[in-house]
Amino acid sequence: MxxxxxxxxxxxxxxxxxxxxRVVSMxxxxxxxxxxxxxxxxxxxxxxxxxxxxxxxxxxWSVGERELFAxxxxxxxxxxx
Amino acid sequence: xxxxxxxxxxxxxxxxxSELRRAVFARAFGPLSSPRSRTERATGGEDIxxxxxxxxxxxALHAYEVRDxxxxxxxxxxxxxxxLFEVTVSAALGAAVGRLERGLGxxxxxxxxxxxxxxxxSSPPVPLSAARRGGTQEQR
Numbered sequence: 064m065x066x067x068x069x070x071x072x073x074x075x076x077x078x079x080x081x082x083x084x085r086v087v088s089m090x091x092x093x094x095x096x097x098x099x100x101x102x103x104x105x106x107x108x109x110x111x112x113x114x115x116x117x118x119x120x121x122x123x124w125s126v127g128e129r130e131l132f133a134x135x136x137x138x139x140x141x142x143x144x
Numbered sequence: 145x146x147x148x149x150x151x152x153x154x155x156x157x158x159x160x161x162s163e164l165r166r167a168v169f170a171r172a173f174g175p176l177s178s179p180r181s182r183t184e185r186a187t188g189g190e191d192i193x194x195x196x197x198x199x200x201x202x203x204a205l206h207a208y209e210v211r212d213x214x215x216x217x218x219x220x221x222x223x224x225x226x227x228l229f230e231v232t233v234s235a236a237l238g239a240a241v242g243r244l245e246r247g248l249g250x251x252x253x254x255x256x257x258x259x260x261x262x263x264x265x266s267s268p269p270v271p272l273s274a275a276r277r278g279g280t281q282e283q284r
Contacts, residue, residue, distance in 0.1 A: 065210075065212055065215040066215065066225045066229055068224075068225035068226060069225070070184055071228055072225070101229065102229075103228075103231070104152070104156070105152060105153065105156050105158060105233070106149075106233045107155075109145075109148050109149040109152045109166055111151055112149075112281075113145045113149050114145060130273060140207065140208070141208040142207065
């Protein structure tokens with residue numbers, strides 16, 4: 064993470080959630096999660112609401128198809144996941 | 145729902161001026177495919193410092209090319225982490241919503257305009273062609 068604030072600057076509630084994720088998953092928390100948890104009212108929360116609606120909400124596309132679109136687009140953006 | 149996200153990022157409380165965030169969004173958004181212009185687009189990108197403008201274009205078009213040095217230089221120039229966070233999110237969101245609009249425009253049968261940010265080549269950058277290819281999925 065290139066911005067120290069986004070790496071370490073989370074508020075208490077988000078810091079506890081990040082700690083919980085790290086303990087349960089026994090892995091380093093992915094940067095995307097840290098980004099979503101940093102000042103969540105600014106970006107993370109509305110972004111997650113949108114993502115949830117697009118990826119899991121009512122749609123003619125199945126969840127699997129939508130995940131495939133996302134993976135394909137990310138591959139073309141050279142951002143693998 | 146996307147409007148709520150855009151509103152939060154561009155008009156919500158932040159360290160960077162809302163006008164700057166709107167200008168960043170507009171710059172990253174790219175050309176419109178339809179005349180129904182958005183207010184964010186209309187604000188233009190005239191008040192962005194050159195070093196910040198270069199960073200915004202990189203985030204919008206080749207985010208994978210962003211390096212530690214890019215952020216270090218911008219911090220050296222006096223931008224705080226929070227300003228850079230907000231600028232980065234505004235640029236990424238602008239680029240994403242721009243592609244979404246153009247992709248939906250393509251599904252409606254509208255012609256896709258050339259990419260004004262791409263100065264070296266007349267062919268579109270990879271993400272735009274991806275958006276177009278994605279748009280044909282519905283015809284299967």
